[in-house]
Amino acid sequence: MSSAPRPLRSDAQRNRDRLLAAARELFAERGVDVAMADIARHAGVSNGTLYNRFPTREDLIEAVFADRLEARAALVAQALADDDPWRGFVGYLTAICEFQATDRGFNEVVARDLPPSPAAQRLQEERQAAITQLMDRARQAGALRHDVTVEDLAFVVCGISRTVEITAGLAPQVWRRHLALLLDGFRPEAAHPLPEPPLPPGLLHAAAG
Amino acid sequence: MSSAPRPLRSDAQRNRDRLLAAARELFAERGVDVAMADIARHAGVSNGTLYNRFPTREDLIEAVFADRLEARAALVAQALADDDPWRGFVGYLTAICEFQATDRGFNEVVARDLPPSPAAQRLQEERQAAITQLMDRARQAGALRHDVTVEDLAFVVCGISRTVEITAGLAPQVWRRHLALLLDGFRPEAAHPLPEPPLPPGLLHAAAG
């Protein structure tokens, strides 16, 4: 049933690694729209080899950010390990935003919110479940307002995304202020009725927490 | 001192109007990166005429959105006319966000935050002064937390900008929920110390409220 993924020849593997490293670097620095030729050149490899390993730009993007997306799962676990529910919640969101703030490509990827690969799909759902748990815990501790859902975390990701984009070169840390303001809006003391229902589950993908 | 702006020939004026109308429409629909040729075609005019009237894309963008930017000034006045300071404040921000939500091009323009034209510069400063007044009033009424500044409104514009961008096709009204959450963070009941100083004045242009 499963395809037999015969291992790459040693030089091919080396080139693949170089391409990934080059892409990671250029994506982080200049965003995911850099010219493919630049990536190949930066990897010390020809144009054709790049297309040979990664037929489309999306293949390359997916390969580059796979580990980053996995890392997010680890972050939730770490947040759940925190004694203080609110601190855990805030810590998780801060960590995610730090990813966005330090990697332009990653910021663009979560902002674009493309449908996830079937592989990432499951990981995604697991993470969402864990986040729900994280939020429930904070809610029960009286630290989180009752009318927000996991889907509302997309607003955090979206909002910080743009702020980082604009202020990255001028005031690289102000996004923390934006985040703090937004988080104060998640507290029960501030809760006023919300005008719209939350986003239906599954409408957003990468951006959803 | 002032250059003598001799009036355009009648047909030239007509073509100019058509170009502006076409650009307004296509910008709103597809964003400010539409092909110049598309705009010309949509206006029923040749490529050369377009470049004749508007040598650069920026010239065209500026001409198209000049009135929109003026309209924002009117909005502040309207907000100040409201008896309830908080309602006025919220109404103003909501109105601005509605601009962004209904016009993709406008949303992109405020998000790009290019340095304003010298003409818009003064208008900008006047508006900022009026907004400061609007915020002071709300603060004195005990409706707005004390540690936020005009510059913090950029977070509203930025945040909603991205949310609108992503959700426009799926849930065109959810940005109101995002805005409501963010605004609850502006209330004094929720106020917790902010981690970063506000943006220095003048760093951001269009996005700053």
Add this chain to the structure above:
DNA sequence: CAGTAAGTTGACGAGATCGTCAACTTAGGT
């Protein structure tokens, strides 16, 4: 009604980026 400056046209060249391909090279097994 005619002359002229203002305006319009659409084809064109420059420049960028993409993805492909036929020829060439090399790793790794026998």
Add this chain to the structure above:
DNA sequence: ACCTAAGTTGACGATCTCGTCAACTTACTG
């Protein structure tokens, strides 16, 4: 040692968009 399939190369054609220009047309003035 040698053969073959896997891998690499870099030039190339296709596509797209921009901004220009020389030739043509037209509105307005006297």
